[in-house]
Amino acid sequence: MKHIAVIGVGYVGLTTAACLAELGHHVVGVDMDEGKISMLRQGRIPFSEPELPELVERNHQAGRLDFTTAYPEAMQQADMVFICVGTPPTPSGHADMSQVEEAARQVALSARHPLIVILKSTTPPGGNAERVAAILASHLPLGINAPLVVNPEFLREGSAVYDTFHPDRAVIGAWDASAAEEVAALYAPLRCPVLLTDPVSAQFTKYASNAFLATKISFINEISRIAERVGANIHAVAQGMGFDDRIGAEFLEAGLGYGGSCFPKDVLALSAIAEQHGYYSQFLHAVMDINAGQRSLTVAKLDEALGGLHGKRVCVLGLAFKSHTDDVRESPALSVISMLCQQGAYVQAHDPVAMPTAQKVQPSHDTLKYCPDAYTAALGCHAVLIATNWPEFRSLDWSRIHTSMPGKVVLDGRGLLSPDEIRAMGFEYLAFAN
Ligand SMILES: NC(=O)c1ccc[n+]([C@@H]2O[C@H](COP(=O)([O-])OP(=O)(O)OC[C@H]3O[C@@H](n4cnc5c(N)ncnc54)[C@H](O)[C@@H]3O)[C@@H](O)[C@H]2O)c1
CATH class of the missing domain: 3.40.50.720 (NAD(P)-binding Rossmann-like Domain)
Structure with a gap:
């Protein structure tokens, strides 16, 4: 002891x-x-x-x-x-x-x-x-x-x-x-x-590991952009890739990209260390650029589906950077919400646990309202965006949500729902290369 x-x-x-x-x-x-x-x-x-x-x-x-x-x-x-x-x-x-x-x-x-x-x-x-x-x-x-x-x-x-x-x-x-x-x-x-090992190699192992995991996420997002153009289903592609032990199935979900208190800051710090030592890492910059691009792509997809965002009402389900945490540091959901509000949309947001932490960093205002449950958040909306992979969003009563919304767009930013089931209810189901 x-x-x-x-x-x-x-x-x-x-x-x-x-x-x-x-x-x-x-x-x-x-x-x-x-x-x-x-x-x-x-x-x-x-x-x-x-x-x-x-x-x-x-x-x-x-x-x-x-x-x-x-x-x-x-x-x-x-x-x-x-x-x-x-x-x-x-x-x-x-x-x-x-x-x-x-x-x-x-x-x-x-x-x-x-x-x-x-x-x-x-x-x-x-x-x-x-x-x-x-x-x-x-x-x-x-x-x-x-x-x-x-x-x-x-x-x-x-x-x-x-x-x-x-x-x-x-x-x-x-x-x-x-x-x-x-x-x-x-x-x-x-x-x-x-x-x-020695202290420097131990420190470096941590940065290299996080940079690799972030790379896997940006890789599948880059591949999803190409897959979308050629008509391939990214979930099938990722599954097919993931069966290969050399690749592994984790971190191959196309969507809103990574956030949280580690990947964004650690990839950025690694590129800053490289530059401090006279090396510009084009590779790490590409990983970060692709990740940032997924957030704007999400907003662009909603903009296109709704014929413009100004005056539209968007329900954002999920505020935490991932499920089972209340951490909203560098959360993709929060930056997408900011972009939607900047473009004139009204946002109604809900998260099962991260509402208090989100409200601290992004308090509600004229065009951003936090709602006590997913049904209230969806009420009167033109589109729903799933921004965090909370499993409970899967088991929501989606037909109840369908009836409460004047618009019928669902953008599944985390590949959480069954596209066929959602489409069968009359929604326009959107995702990344689905
Ligand atoms: N959060 C993760 O998932 C995770 C995973 C692996 C590594 N890390 C790393 O671990 C470290 C901690 O991350 P975290 O997410 O737990 O941070 P955190 O912000 O949740 O916690 C840090 C705590 O340290 C306290 N603190 C700051 N200065 C102090 C001082 N001088 N004396 C006493 N307390 C002090 C703060 O009040 C805070 O409670 C970071 O370097 C992070 O990169 C985090």
Whole structure:
């Protein structure tokens, strides 16, 4: 059993903290957000993530998981510290390292005995791990050692707990071999492949993995644009491709493209790192351009189907960047809503869980209304856009929706519905190369 401090209890940190506690460790989560910490102390979770509330409650009750805003309190017993704070993009596209650097400084200032610092936040290679190690070294009390280990996180929001207990691999990058072994030991109960490497390669693995997944999405979207022109059905094409083990079936859904807090910022940061090192990555720029293009293509499809958007009423189902999360960071739905409103459309939107987070970043206004359910959102609309792959949208009473709408267009931006069934009800079913 280890004493572990987790700095930053967002999507990654809270999941990491709760899962480590479930594995039997004593964990204290630290966050500078007092609201988040007081919610957690009252047994409430600050965001939506399946399985996490039960896990946090169970371990909190068992005395293995606690929360504080005070670093010294969390660091008192800690022999391992996970840094899980945000690394959002700066206006130039680089990762903003200020939260990580401040966390490292606070950890070092509060350290009273040797410990291992594990960097889980996604941080670009090319000097950042070295800088974090230098911050630790320069703020630690004399005689105290705190080796840095880079251990990027690969969990997916919406299945974060499952992913943490069933990782495909752990990537551990360290200059200090014994610190790397100690971190590897934490993963032993999870029986996953463990790659021991240097910190820069560990950091790079995370960026390369996300860039590859984003590429798969942009690839199928590019192929869908060609498929549409030649009359091929992209779902059949993707299925046929996906049976090939070398390709794999995941991330081959043509639609609105990727969003969220990771793919957009990580692909952008990788291209920014490349440029900083004198290389312009045409490839990564194409991935980003295709992704951005899917959003305008969605608006163009609605514009064409409705004979212009001005004064038209569009129901947008789904606000989160994907299903099973309330995260709307870089959500394709929100940018499409902005474009629709700019072109004079009225938008009625609904999401099963992401309404509060969406309303915070894009409050309702004259032409944007948030609705309590999908039926209210569709009422009086000319078109429905499915913007998030929530499975519950599949089982809506689509004939009820049909009767409540003066227009009959359904644009399935996530390939969620059965085209034949929807068409049989009298809708004009649109998708991407369907
Ligand atoms: N969200 C994901 O799906 C995911 C997956 C893999 C990797 N990552 C990476 O993990 C990191 C964290 O992502 P997230 O989505 O959990 O972020 P988040 O924004 O949900 O959480 C970050 C938390 O850190 C806290 N924080 C910031 N500065 C702090 C400080 N100095 N001291 C204490 N707390 C501080 C914030 O208050 C916030 O609660 C990022 O680098 C991200 O790229 C995220």
